[in-house]
Amino acid sequence: MSAQLFQGSCHCGALKFEVHASLSPATRCNCSLCRRRGAVMSAAFDEQQLRVLSGEDALTLYQFNTRAARHFFCKHCGIYPFHQTRLNPKAWRVNVGCLEGVDSFAMESSVANGAASSVVEDA
Numbered sequence: 001m002s003a004q005l006f007q008g009s010c011h012c013g014a015l016k017f018e019v020h021a022s023l024s025p026a027t028r029c030n031c032s033l034c035r036r037r038g039a040v041m042s043a044a045f046d047e048q049q050l051r052v053l054s055g056e057d058a059l060t061l062y063q064f065n066t067r068a069a070r071h072f073f074c075k076h077c078g079i080y081p082f083h084q085t086r087l088n089p090k091a092w093r094v095n096v097g098c099l100e101g102v103d104s105f106a107m108e109s110s111v112a113n114g115a116a117s118s119v120v121e122d123a
Contacts, residue, residue, distance in 0.1 A: 002022060003020055003021055003022045003045070003049070004020070004021070004022070004023075005018060005019075005020045006018065006019050006020075006021065006023075006094075006099045006100065006101075006102065007099070007100045008081060008094065008095075008098040008099045008100065009081075009098060009100075010055075010058070010074035010076070010077050010079040010081055010098065011074070011077040011078075011079045012074065012076050012077035012079075014055045014058035014074055014076045014077070015052070015054070015055035015056075015058045015059060015074050015081060016052075016053040016054045016055055017050065017051060017052045017053055017081060017082070018050075018051050018053060019042075019045065019049055019050045019051070019082070019094050019099075020045070020049040021042050021043065021045040021049055021050075021094060022042065022043045022045070023042045023043065023096055023099075023102065023107065024043060024107075024108075025043055026040050026041065026042060026043070026096060026104075026107045026108065027040070027041050027043075027093070028040055028041070029041070032064075033062075033064060033071065037080055039080055039095045039096070039097060039104075040095070040096045040097065040104040040107060041083075041093040041094065041095060041096065042093050042094045042096055043093070044085060044088065044091035044092065044093055045091070045092055045093070045094075046090060046091070046092070047084070047090065047092055049092070050082060050092055050094070055074075058074050058075055058076055059072045059073070059074065059075070059081075060072070060073050060074075060075040061073075066086060068086040068089065069083060069084060069085055069086035070083060070084040071083040079095070079098065080095050081094065081095050081098045082094045082095060082098075
């Protein structure tokens with residue numbers, strides 16, 4: 001799938017963004033955080049392809065384990081819209097479930113073995 005422009009938001013609408021990205025290959029991850037949040041993530045894209053339209057002040061940052069990846073959440077509704085990856089800090093992924101007109105349940109996705117990349121036990 002080639003890159004397209006998508007509109008996205010968190011659940012409560014405090015955060016609105018757009019991203020020019022390809023959704024495929026979509027990925028799920030088995031690290032401790034991703035296992036719990038259950039999101040389907042887009043293919044990786046450059047940070048310049050992501051633009052927060054409103055609500056940047058609604059974002060909160062969560063980092064764990066190596067603290068290399070930057071996971072963003074809406075501090076009002078708790079939804080994860082996007083993150084900066086651990087293995088390539090120049091790469092970002094978006095939560096496909098936050099994109100307008102996209103059914104993440106209808107997408108095929110592979111599973112990334114993020115658990116094997118953990119350096120802290122049970123992280």
